[in-house]
Amino acid sequence: MKKWTQEQYAACLQEKKQEAHDKQWLYIEVNAKEFMTECEPGVKNLNPCCKAIVAAMLEGDAFVVEPKVRSKIAGALTVRFYVDNLSASRRTYAEANA
Secondary structure, X not given: OOOOOHXXXXXXXXXXXXXXXXXXXXXXXXXXXHHHHHHOOOOOOHHHHHHHHHHOOEOOOEEEXXXXXXXXXXXXXXXXXXXXXXXXXXXXXXXXXX
């Protein structure tokens, strides 16, 4: 079985964010280890999973649990994504904090 790519994780995360937006939720919290298990049960593929989560962060989103390592790749990585505004015009987290 082929492991998921960062793009596949990103697409799944975008679906999750859109679903929460449609339910009129304010935010969702995504934990890397739980998200990886949800997407790929029984597979250890943390690197692309964490990279997709961090890349999906927009201005206003926040780390609930921020790993100490610079790469941010850890099962404990937990991010709060605000889904009330999914506009493509929002700046990314990296742009907002540069």
